[in-house]
Amino acid sequence: MAEMTMTSSPDRVNLRPLSPATRLARALAPWARRLILWAFAIWCLFPIYWLATMSLKRQVDAMARTPRFWFQPIWDNYLAVIKAGDIWNYFGSSLIVALATTAVALALGIPTAYVLARYRFRGNSDFGFWILSTRMTPPVAMLIPFFVLYVRTGLMDTYPGLVIAHVAINLSIVVWLMKGFFEDLPSELEEAAFMDGATYFQAFRQICLPVALPGIAAVAILSFLFSWNEFLFSLVLTNEIRTVPVGLYSFVGYQQVRWGELSASAVLMLVPVLAFVFIFQKQLVRGLTMGATK
Amino acid sequence: MRSSAARSRNRFILLMLAPATVLLAGLTLIPFVVSVGFSLTNYSLTAPNDIAFIGLGNYLALFSSSEFWNAAWITVLFTVVAVGLQLVLGVGIAALLHHETRAVSALRLIYLLPMAITPVAAVFTFRMMFNPTLGVFNYILKTMGLPAQDWLGSPTMALVSLILVDSWQWTPFILLIAAGGLAALDEEPLEAARMDGAGPMAIFFQHTLPMLFPYLAVAIVFRSIDAFKTFDIIFVLTNGGPGVATRTLNLLAYKQGIEFLSMGYAAAIAIVMLIVTIVASQLFLRRVDLFKPKAAL
Amino acid sequence: MSKSVLPPKGGLHLPITRRSLLQATAILSGAGILSVHGVPVFASEVFDDIKGQWESAKMDWKRQSGATIVLNGVQHPWMDAITPLVPHFTKLTGIEVKVQTQSESEYIASLPVKLGAKSATPDVYMVWALGQAVTAGWLEPLGPMFADPKLTDLAWWDVDDLFPSTRAYQTWADGNQYVVSVTAEAQTLFANKTMLDEKGLALPKTMDELLATAKALKTDDIAGIAMRAKSGDGATWPAGGFVFSYGGAIIGLDGKVAVDQPEAVAAIDMYGKLLREAGPIGSGNYHWMECLNDFMAGAVAMSSDSSNFATDIGNKDKSAVAGQAIYGGMPTAAGKPAKPNIYNWTIGMNPNAANKDAAFLFLLWATSKPTAAMAAAAGLATQRTSAWKTSAFGERFGKQAVSAVLENLNAADADLMKATWFHAKGPQILDAFGIGVNEVVTGAKDAQSAMTAAAEKMRAAIG
Incomplete structure (x- = not known):
């Protein structure tokens, strides 16, 4: 069912006779569209392209007076980063934290979203809003209480501690996006299940959850990306555990920025994320297409 | 019978909500209460033993300082313009992408890159690219025969540049949700309108956009909440300058809390930001009626 | 670890x-x-x-x-x-x-x-x-x-x-x-000797010579001088050395705000004039990173910044001007002793x-x-x-x-520096000072009014 809406509907055949001008416009439209889409792609790519070229330059070339588009690429920065080895620790920590955060956020967020979307109860909208509001507090005010709480409970500098913090940050987005997907499901789904004698939980678990799988994949990727790139809490709540954003920030030093190592690490760390996104990208778009079941 | 069914329904709802509630309550309510407490004191990390209750003193000081109103205005301006731009770009590109047939998956992957790259690396790259003398942006302008820009130099240009960077990073978020919404749309009403001879623009604005709105509303809310708290981009690129032209509320809170160590005052700023966000999102969500569950079980 | x-x-x-x-x-x-x-x-x-x-x-x-x-x-x-x-x-x-x-x-x-x-x-x-x-x-x-x-x-x-x-x-x-x-580390003047030699100029010894030299070195492509001027904490350190060398102080040794006194105002006036008349475009957003990068790329002829940069400037992998730099003492103002910041x-x-x-x-x-x-x-x-x-x-x-x-290092006056930087309200004082210097460099305010405004903020912070 989901596949049906995946095949988008390009340039439909128009049944009316067309004037030559309109015909020309219709013929050019796809190219104009393509031009805009690729222009936007270049806008998205250019800073990353520039970062990537810096990772292949000596610092003296990276800062050159006339920006150098053509240069002799060197791999020293990559070799230095790989040889130093810290990058693998950052990568490992980030992977553990981001995957665990995603799993826990989904496990906690999906039931919440389901109930908020499908069941009327007193305070439903207030509860939903409270969930949303947990993302609103500016972190500056939260840092000290959070830190004290973590030191007291022994969560400081532990994987579970960091995962819990990331879950708290991401839960609202999981709940609200999943809520949207569940709302688009027809209520006949559960009603039919109840007729067959299913319990509330079975209706959720066996009927709605499978249909929502693509949506879950989409939210999973967003939650993964948000956790992967989270900086402030990862910084304050850890000492020894270092995630990628915190680790990479250490290339920005006092009176020196290690451009080569910073850019090479950033490019390296883009690879696993891209692989993750690439594998899930079909689900990603399909996942946001829950209306397919209508 | 009836009451036992109601009981099991209530128990189900409770069980489904409990885990997330416990976690969020523990991790956000406690810090929130502590922050409100701080904001009513003169708590400073430089004099941790001299803590005293001063009532609304911090709030009164805040509301009577021009620094605060200036920061509030910049923050609102930044949020509205940035999210507006991202919305237009994100929805526009998503709509075009919806009809595209070639290299769609490559395009999708490229559009996700700005959200995937480690932010610190991207922001420092922008700082290099914005450099008026060595940066590649001015180099490109000059090769095209255009005048070099002082990207972060004047109050207006600095804000424009910051909005550009924020939009570079976050348009993909709106684009992603809009693309999903588009793919999910019921095509029937669109087809009917097309048969009635409506042009593509009319169909988009009169039919597609309203149907897309529930999706976009969630995207707008989250993007606005995050844009209101934007920190790294501003901190690295302008540090609030020139003068105080880009010193937003969150930057002000950081200065007061982390640099000046006046935690009470910083907490007051944070609480004010929280209240503004709550009021604004309540108004918005009530208006778009996103609260009510649609299928009522 | x-x-x-x-x-x-x-x-x-x-x-x-x-x-x-x-x-x-x-x-x-x-x-x-x-x-x-x-x-x-x-x-x-x-x-x-x-x-x-x-x-x-x-x-x-x-x-x-x-x-x-x-x-x-x-x-x-x-x-x-x-x-x-x-x-x-x-x-x-x-x-x-x-x-x-x-x-x-x-x-x-x-x-x-x-x-x-x-x-x-x-x-x-x-x-x-x-x-x-x-x-x-x-x-x-x-x-x-x-x-x-x-x-x-x-x-x-x-x-x-x-x-x-x-x-x-x-x-x-x-x-x-x-x-x-x-x-x-001490505030140190460094200059591109090749550029000086081309114009037949010597390393400036006084503030007036510094201005004249910077203006003479400036071309369409190359800025005469780059110094930190970014808002907030950016500009404060080198601008502080200017204030001290003009005989002024940001916070005096008596603990009183002195940044609006004539000596400090004259110093910041000079600081702004140098960057407005001989600096790169966008000077107002320059932090140490921009100053150093521009100097190492040969886009800037002089700077007054941390002595630590000598290591990077001399490094061929990082610097296009390795071996061309010459270092000098802090320029003096009207016969007053040079007091570089440290x-x-x-x-x-x-x-x-x-x-x-x-x-x-x-x-x-x-x-x-x-x-x-x-x-x-x-x-x-x-x-x-x-x-x-x-x-x-x-x-x-x-x-x-x-x-x-x-x-x-030996000319520096640590007490003057400490009076400001080690003040219990140091960050607030420097924030106000940095904003003021930035406003002078970008031309938003003249030195007197910018320093008067900064002094008011400092007094409010000190209480």
Whole structure:
């Protein structure tokens, strides 16, 4: 069912006779569209392209007076980063934290979203809003209480501690996006299940959850990306555990920025994320297409 | 019978909500209460033993300082313009992408890159690219025969540049949700309108956009909440300058809390930001009626 | 952390070889030259050769054997230089050291949170705002420990070897000592000699000459001078040196705001004029990074900034103008003495540290003559005269630069600098000052009105 809406509907055949001008416009439209889409792609790519070229330059070339588009690429920065080895620790920590955060956020967020979307109860909208509001507090005010709480409970500098913090940050987005997907499901789904004698939980678990799988994949990727790139809490709540954003920030030093190592690490760390996104990208778009079941 | 069914329904709802509630309550309510407490004191990390209750003193000081109103205005301006731009770009590109047939998956992957790259690396790259003398942006302008820009130099240009960077990073978020919404749309009403001879623009604005709105509303809310708290981009690129032209509320809170160590005052700023966000999102969500569950079980 | 076994990285990339170490330490110890090449000083096998330099102190290094301490520092050349040497400390004392390095911004964001919550770690940390830290009670007074002959061999440690400005720097207003300096940097004028020679110009000696030279060097492509002017904390340090050299102060020695007095206003007027008339476009957003990058790319002819940059400017991998730079003293204003700004990075002890004596041993070791000489051999600009005079340091830093910077270090007035930077409200004062300088550079305000506004904010902050 989901596949049906995946095949988008390009340039439909128009049944009316067309004037030559309109015909020309219709013929050019796809190219104009393509031009805009690729222009936007270049806008998205250019800073990353520039970062990537810096990772292949000596610092003296990276800062050159006339920006150098053509240069002799060197791999020293990559070799230095790989040889130093810290990058693998950052990568490992980030992977553990981001995957665990995603799993826990989904496990906690999906039931919440389901109930908020499908069941009327007193305070439903207030509860939903409270969930949303947990993302609103500016972190500056939260840092000290959070830190004290973590030191007291022994969560400081532990994987579970960091995962819990990331879950708290991401839960609202999981709940609200999943809520949207569940709302688009027809209520006949559960009603039919109840007729067959299913319990509330079975209706959720066996009927709605499978249909929502693509949506879950989409939210999973967003939650993964948000956790992967989270900086402030990862910084304050850890000492020894270092995630990628915190680790990479250490290339920005006092009176020196290690451009080569910073850019090479950033490019390296883009690879696993891209692989993750690439594998899930079909689900990603399909996942946001829950209306397919209508 | 009836009451036992109601009981099991209530128990189900409770069980489904409990885990997330416990976690969020523990991790956000406690810090929130502590922050409100701080904001009513003169708590400073430089004099941790001299803590005293001063009532609304911090709030009164805040509301009577021009620094605060200036920061509030910049923050609102930044949020509205940035999210507006991202919305237009994100929805526009998503709509075009919806009809595209070639290299769609490559395009999708490229559009996700700005959200995937480690932010610190991207922001420092922008700082290099914005450099008026060595940066590649001015180099490109000059090769095209255009005048070099002082990207972060004047109050207006600095804000424009910051909005550009924020939009570079976050348009993909709106684009992603809009693309999903588009793919999910019921095509029937669109087809009917097309048969009635409506042009593509009319169909988009009169039919597609309203149907897309529930999706976009969630995207707008989250993007606005995050844009209101934007920190790294501003901190690295302008540090609030020139003068105080880009010193937003969150930057002000950081200065007061982390640099000046006046935690009470910083907490007051944070609480004010929280209240503004709550009021604004309540108004918005009530208006778009996103609260009510649609299928009522 | 496993970091402590890694070779040094970054700006001081050059590996410290055994040979350069021995060149450095020979002066101190009088030892002969050993012929083993290529073994870095942090290699464990050289420990036996060099341990004598520390063990000659009349004190018990092993007295806290078995303890573990945490050292927290900024991503900084000192951390780069000291981290590889830490295994020697562990061998010498039996104390394990966990090294944690963070970038300056993350450090400043996370450490107040930890110290404010009375965390027991880090035991030893780099101090970024001394006034704040002392006022907040985040530093253990070190005076009693230095005074105790059982704990310290003071004659061996040799206070007189420190720069005078460093000795002043370490002493807090209450007469106590809370920190020990580990680096010394001074505001230094540097210029591209090739560009000077093309125009037949010499390194300027006075402020008026500086302006004339900067204007003469400016072309359509090249800026005459670049200096920090970014809002907030950006502009404050070099602009401070201008104020001092005009006979002014930001906060006077009497503790009163002086930034709106004629001397300071004249200095900031000159600072703004230099950058408006001879600076690059977008000067108002320049931090040290932009100044240094532009200078190293040959896009700027002069700058007045930290002496530490000599190491990068002379590095061919980073700099297109390596070998072309010339260094000089702070220009003077109308016959007044030049008072370049200085900065020392310092380290201090957390008063909640579990084992204070172990932490103190680390402080002593890290700031001792042999350790400073080894760090200097890696290019670090340390707080010790003896280390500056080693040939190994001269090679790394450049001999001409060494003499210019020594002149600036000795000309500096630490008390003037401390009155502002170490003020309990230092960050607020500097924030107001930085905004004011930025406004003058961008032309938004004239010097008098910008400094008057800054002074009002400072007075409000001081209360």
